[in-house]
Every structure is written in structure tokens, then in C-alpha cells.
Amino acid sequence: MKKKILLVEDEKPLCLLYEEELSREGYEITAVMDAEAALAALRSTVFDLIVTDIRMPGKNGIELITEIMGLRKDIPIIINSAYQSYKEDFMTWAADAYVVKSSSLDELKAKIKNLIGA
Amino acid sequence: MIETYNILSPDFERDAPRELMLLSIVSQSIFQPFSLEDNLLVILTALTSGSGVGFNRAMLFLKKGDRLMGEMWLGPRSAEEAGLIWEVLSTPGIGYVEIVEHNRALVNKSEDTLSARLKGLVYAADDEGALIPAYAACRKEILHVRDAANDPLVDRRFLNIIGIDEFLCIPLIARDDIVGEIILDNAITRTPISPSDIKLAGVCGLMAGNYVYSTTLHRKLLDMEKMAAMGEMAMFVTHQIRNPIVAIGGFTDQLLQPGVPEEKRSRNLAIIRDEIRRLEDIIYQMGHFLKVSLKEPVYFDPGPVIAAVLDSPQVQAKARGYTLSLKLDPCPPEILSDPTSLGEVIRNLLDNAFDATPAGGTIQIRGYRKSPKAFVLSVRDSGRGVTNPDKDQLFRPFFTTKENGMGLGLPFTKRVMDTCGGKVEVRSRVGKGSIFKLIFNSRERESTP
Numbered sequence: 001m002k003k004k005i006l007l008v009e010d011e012k013p014l015c016l017l018y019e020e021e022l023s024r025e026g027y028e029i030t031a032v033m034d035a036e037a038a039l040a041a042l043r044s045t046v047f048d049l050i051v052t053d054i055r056m057p058g059k060n061g062i063e064l065i066t067e068i069m070g071l072r073k074d075i076p077i078i079i080n081s082a083y084q085s086y087k088e089d090f091m092t093w094a095a096d097a098y099v100v101k102s103s104s105l106d107e108l109k110a111k112i113k114n115l116i117g118a
Numbered sequence: 119m120i121e122t123y124n125i126l127s128p129d130f131e132r133d134a135p136r137e138l139m140l141l142s143i144v145s146q147s148i149f150q151p152f153s154l155e156d157n158l159l160v161i162l163t164a165l166t167s168g169s170g171v172g173f174n175r176a177m178l179f180l181k182k183g184d185r186l187m188g189e190m191w192l193g194p195r196s197a198e199e200a201g202l203i204w205e206v207l208s209t210p211g212i213g214y215v216e217i218v219e220h221n222r223a224l225v226n227k228s229e230d231t232l233s234a235r236l237k238g239l240v241y242a243a244d245d246e247g248a249l250i251p252a253y254a255a256c257r258k259e260i261l262h263v264r265d266a267a268n269d270p271l272v273d274r275r276f277l278n279i280i281g282i283d284e285f286l287c288i289p290l291i292a293r294d295d296i297v298g299e300i301i302l303d304n305a306i307t308r309t310p311i312s313p314s315d316i317k318l319a320g321v322c323g324l325m326a327g328n329y330v331y332s333t334t335l336h337r338k339l340l341d342m343e344k345m346a347a348m349g350e351m352a353m354f355v356t357h358q359i360r361n362p363i364v365a366i367g368g369f370t371d372q373l374l375q376p377g378v379p380e381e382k383r384s385r386n387l388a389i390i391r392d393e394i395r396r397l398e399d400i401i402y403q404m405g406h407f408l409k410v411s412l413k414e415p416v417y418f419d420p421g422p423v424i425a426a427v428l429d430s431p432q433v434q435a436k437a438r439g440y441t442l443s444l445k446l447d448p449c450p451p452e453i454l455s456d457p458t459s460l461g462e463v464i465r466n467l468l469d470n471a472f473d474a475t476p477a478g479g480t481i482q483i484r485g486y487r488k489s490p491k492a493f494v495l496s497v498r499d500s501g502r503g504v505t506n507p508d509k510d511q512l513f514r515p516f517f518t519t520k521e522n523g524m525g526l527g528l529p530f531t532k533r534v535m536d537t538c539g540g541k542v543e544v545r546s547r548v549g550k551g552s553i554f555k556l557i558f559n560s561r562e563r564e565s566t567p
Contacts (some may be wrong), residue, residue: 014368084356
């Protein structure tokens with residue numbers, strides 16, 4: 001059975017890019033564009049992993065992670081942000097991995113594989 | 119009954135005590151937004167002009183790092199020049215600005231000024247064994263030197279430059295730290311320095327020391343603010359630019375794979391084109407915000423500017439699906455601003471209002487007199503409103519709550535309003551809407567015959 005990934009990304013083109021590229025790797029992707037939609041998806045579906053951006057309208061990625069911890073502590077989370085600097089925010093340490101967005105998706109794919117396998 | 123007085127020009131009687139006149143000039147100089155150098159020049163002037171203490175010449179050393187360096191020297195080079203300068207400075211009604219202009223010219227007049235000769239003098243600022251003049255600063259003591267030629271404590275190089283046996287060294291101290299030193303003498307008139315001159319010069323030294331200290335702190339603070347703003351800008355630009363670059367790179371990689379269907383190929387190319395346009399837009403907006411220079415404000419009728427913005431195709435297109443209303447005083451006063459920038463400010467506020475308000479909402483523009491000399495232009499929307507923590511950040515460059523906003527519209531608005539001496543205020547309730555008020559200085563129109 002395909003592993004399920006919840007992707008939280010507010011930029012439309014990036015959302016599409018990640019969805020296509022990660023699907024090609026054999027994962028089942030549910031893409032949402034904000035934290036509220038992510039929390040709604042988490043209530044109805046069991047995911048194997050979450051990939052989330054930090055800067056988003058409404059609740060940001062860090063607030064989202066805090067809420068997810070309250071819902072399901074065991075789910076692995078990857079932060080995928082354009083900002084290197086959030087790595088210094090200890091709230092992001094709750095995530096299992098931190099990837100700075102890049103036009104090559106190799107690092108993101110490798111981190112996912114590392115956490116949940118292919 | 120209440121009477122008001124101008125804080126900057128105390129109107130002393132001509133025969134007011136010279137101490138009072140002097141302290142008035144020095145405290146006025148500290149109040150003025152001139153440069154540190156100009157204000158220090160005024161303090162030196164106060165110490166040397168006829169209405170001040172009346173020393174003939176004043177020399178200033180400033181502490182830079184761990185060194186005490188000769189900075190400026192004010193005074194006549196000869197008795198003839200002295201007569202000319204003192205005549206100008208004792209002209210009745212001469213004010214602070216005139217003193218600054220006159221002395222700035224004097225200090226810069228020729229290469230053979232006293233200042234030029236002083237510039238080469240440098241002493242270690244915390245050397246206990248320092249020679250005079252640095253001795254006074256190092257010991258934080260006022261020194262009255264009377265027989266310099268025969269005093270081994272006086273530095274010979276200094277003595278050659280100053281060329282007189284009697285002088286006064288006033289250390290400039292703030293918070294127990296040395297910030298500089300002033301040397302005073304009567305090289306032209308050869309009048310002995312009196313104990314009351316010393317006391318008064320000492321008070322001036324205290325004020326000047328604190329002034330140098332606070333100005334240095336202020337400069338440091340401005341530098342830090344600039345650095346912080348630049349750091350914030352760099353972080354914001356990184357984010358704004360990285361997202362389109364990631365999309366461009368990612369979709370290009372897809373195109374390079376073999377067998378890309380035609381449909382996907384055109385879709386990817388369209389995305390790449392859009393993202394490049396987005397990058398161009400970011401660069402344009404940044405350049406516009408950083409470079410745009412504001413024009414001198416003038417008084418004008420705000421009506422036509424508001425009408426032009428509301429009639430513009432961009433606003434008309436955005437207004438579809440909203441109730442947009444305008445209630446403007448039928449005979450508004452003239453407001454003080456720059457018409458071009460004001461047009462842009464109103465367009466920004468309307469853009470924000472449309473973006474914050476769901477279709478079907480209302481946006482109201484109002485223009486009314488707040489007082490005989492103040493006119494308000496307000497833009498109210500029925501949108502999502504702003505939370506209190508966000509409200510504090512709204513006017514900070516690069517803060518935005520919009521998905522693709524740059525966070526430069528409201529900082530620009532604030533800059534425009536600051537430039538014309540006006541104000542911008544915001545009130546907002548989450549879920550109910552926001553109101554932005556622009557408050558302008560205004561004057562009634564001259565009635566036309």
C-alpha cells in the first residue's frame with residue numbers, strides 16, 4: 001500500500017510541483033494550502049508523514065506542528081521552508097527534519113525516504 | 119489666562135546676565151536637529167562670542183576610540199579679524215542659525231585656519247602620564263594653566279600651536295567617561311582668565327559632554343536600526359525570491375525529462391513565465407520603495423485626486439462585486455501633501471481594503487474636517503480585520519498578511535504622511551473590518567470672487 005503524505009504549502013506552483021514529484025516517487029499525496037485545511041485532513045485520514053511550510057497565511061507551520069503534537073505525537077514531520085533562519089527557532093526542533101526549499105527536490109525526497117521508506 | 123512661549127527662542131532682555139544668555143545658546147544648540155559638528159561649533163561660539171563667556175578662542179578635542187583627537191578650533195587669527203567676527207556675532211537679533219552659518223564658513227574658509235593646524239594633534243585618552251592638554255581629560259579635572267612655557271607638564275607641540283602661556287582645559291565628561299576636551303584662551307586680548315569664567319566654562323563643558331555622549335548613542339542606535347531593517351529585508355527578499363526560483367527550477371527539471379507530453383510542457387512553460395514575472399514585480403516594487411523620492415508638500419484640493427483614483431480602470435475592475443461608496447465634504451479645504459504620492463496612498467489603501475474583504479462586502483471612503491486645520495480621509499472596509507499583534511507591525515517594512523504581498527504599501531503610506539506633517543491611524547476589529555484614517559494639515563480655500 002502506498003505511504004500517505006500530507007503536504008502543506010501555500011504557494012500554488014510549489015504545491016503542484018511537490019505533489020507531482022512526490023507522487024512519482026510512489027507516495028499518495030494530499031496537498032492543502034493552509035494549516036486549517038491540514039488539521040481537517042488529519043482528523044479524517046491517517047497519514048504516514050507531514051511536509052509543511054512555515055510562513056503561510058493564518059496559522060504558520062510552527063503553530064501547526066504544535067497542534068499536531070496534541071493530536072498525534074508519533075507522526076513524522078518535515079519542515080520545508082524558504083527560510084534557513086527558522087532552524088534557530090527551537091520550536092522547529094520538534095520536527096524530524098528541516099529542509100530549506102531548493103529547486104532540486106533530492107534532499108526532500110531523501111529525508112522522506114529516510115523517515116518512512118520508499 | 120494662559121500665555122504661550124516659544125521653547126526655542128527665549129526673548130531675554132539685552133542686559134540679561136551673560137551666564138543666562140550663554141546657557142540659553144548652548145541648550146538651544148543641543149535641541150536643534152543640526153549635525154553634531156555644527157552644534158559643537160555653536161557651543162564653541164558661545165564660549166568665544168561677545169554675548170557668551172567671552173574667551174577669545176576655543177579648541178575642541180573629541181575622543182575617538184582610545185584617542186583624543188584635535189577636531190576644530192574657533193577664533194580669530196589676529197586682532198583685526200577678531201574685531202570683524204565679534205562685530206557680526208554681537209549684532210542685535212542674531213540667532214542660532216546665523217551663528218552656525220557664519221562659523222561654518224569661518225571654519226572652512228581657508229586651509230590656514232586654526233582647525234587645520236589642530237587636526238594633527240592626537241593623544242592617548244587614558245594615559246595617566248599624559249601631558250597637557252590630554253592630562254586634563256585623563257584626570258577628569260579642569261586645569262587652569264598660567265605659565266605654560268615653563269611648565270614641563272605641557273606638551274611642547276601643543277604649546278607651539280596654541281602660542282600662549284595662559285589657557286583653560288575643560289574635560290568633556292558624560293557618565294564618568296571622557297568624550298572630549300575643550301581648550302579656551304584669550305590670545306588676542308590677553309585678558310587673564312577669572313574664577314567666574316572657569317565656573318561658567320565648566321558648566322558648558324558638562325552640557326557639551328552630555329550632548330556629545332547622547333549624540334554618539336543616537337548615531338549608534340540609528341545604525342543598529344538600519345542593520346536590523348536590512349537583516350529583515352534580506353530575510354524577506356530571500357523568501358520572496360526563493361519560492362519562484364524553486365518553482366522555475368523544479369518545473370524546468372521536469373521539462374528536461376524525456377517524453378514530456380505537450381500539455382504538460384505548455385503548462386510548465388506558463389508557470390515558469392508567471393514566476394519570472396513575479397520575480398520582476400518583486401524587483402520593481404523593491405526598487406520603487408527604496409528609491410522613490412517624495413516631492414515637497416503643497417496645498418491642494420483633494421477632490422480631483424480621489425476622483426482620479428476611483429475612476430482608474432484598476433480600481434474599477436477590483437470594485438466589481440463590492441459596494442464602494444464615497445462621501446466627501448462638498449467643499450473640502452486644501453490639504454498639505456504631494457498629489458502624486460497621495461494618489462498612490464489612496465490606491466494602496468483601497469487595494470488592501472479589497473484584499474481583506476470578501477466579495478459582496480462594503481468599502482467606504484470619507485473626507486471630512488476634523489478641525490479648522492485638519493482634514494481626514496478615511497477608508498473603511500467590512501473585511502476580516504487585523505489582530506492586535508499584527509496591528510503593531512502594519513507599518514513596518516516587509517510585514518504582510520497577504521499571500522503575495524511585499525509589505526511595502528503601508529510603510530510607504532506612513533512615509534508620505536510623515537513627510538507632509540500628517541498622521542495615519544488605524545482601527546480594526548477581527549471579523550468586522552478596518553478603518554485607515556489619513557489626517558492632513560489643511561487650510562481653507564481663498565474665496566474666489
